[in-house]
Amino acid sequence: MLTDQERREIAEAIAAAEARTSGEIYCVLAAQSSEYRETPLAWAAGAALLAPALLLLFGVEISAPPAITGWTVGQLGAAVETAARAALVGAILLQALLFTAVGLIVAWTPLNLWLTLPGLKRQRVRQRAQELFFAKGVHETAGRTGVLVYVSLAEHRVELVADDAVDAVVEQGAWDAVVADLVKELRLGRPAQGLIAAAARCGDILARHFPPGPQNPNELSDAVVELR
Known part of the structure; x- marks a missing residue:
């Protein structure tokens, strides 16, 4: 995701920033925060639920044979039941076809991301950032x-997670x-x-808020972490 030169420049920028403060800056660059597996399922289920409406839209009707003269009530009932059963089977098959087709299409990563609700993407990115905050020992x-x-x-998307001492004095x-x-640079392809x-x-x-102390040790790595 980054060239060796870019990695060095980011590490140097972090080191230079930390030289002016006792705070620590830790950067993580991830290819993607979630696979969003529920998105294809949601769109596939929605398409399948539309199957009966599509049948009605295209004029599919349930009807008994036109010539019913001389039929008994039992014969007429059986004919109607057969027609209804055939229509129901057709609807079920159409639902299965739509569910499978839409699910496979939406599972394609670019389309999956585009069709995922912004709120869900925001929540997953934030969740991943919080997990890494503790997993990488930033706390x-x-x-x-x-x-x-x-x-x-x-x-x-970008999430910035600050520890307690920082959060207490720095406004959001x-x-x-x-x-x-940073988001602007991402959209320009310049992470x-x-x-x-x-x-x-x-x-x-x-x-x-946190000037450097006499020792000012480097407690966290300056190297950017890349998660592919």
Whole structure:
């Protein structure tokens, strides 16, 4: 997802930002945050439910044979039952066909992402960022001053998760501006440039509240993590 040169530049930007603060910046670049397996199922089920309406739309009718003179009531009832059964079987087959076809088509990754509800994508990206915040130990810095910058390329979404000490003094609006600018770079196909700028801005924000101490150890790796 990144070239070696871009990886070095991002790591250098993070190191330079952290030199001005006791805070820690950790960047993760993911290809995609979820497979969204429920999306093909939802669209397939919706298409299948439309099958009876499609039959009516195209003029499919249930009727008994036109010549019923001399038929008994039992014969007429059997004919109607046969016609109704045939129509029901046809509807079921059409539903199965629509479910399978739509499910396979929507399962194609670009279409799957496009048809997934924005709210679900936002929730999955946020959930993945929070999971990585703890899995990568960003919450374990001495001063609780870690900040995770999580980028999900397929969704063009960014989540910034700050530890308790940072969250207590930095307003959400400051992070929102960092996220918005990074998303712009993603849409332009420039994730590396976006991360470099985001690291510098995070360093500016952290430096105002958490100046570097006498030792200022580097508690988290400066290398960007790539999740394919």
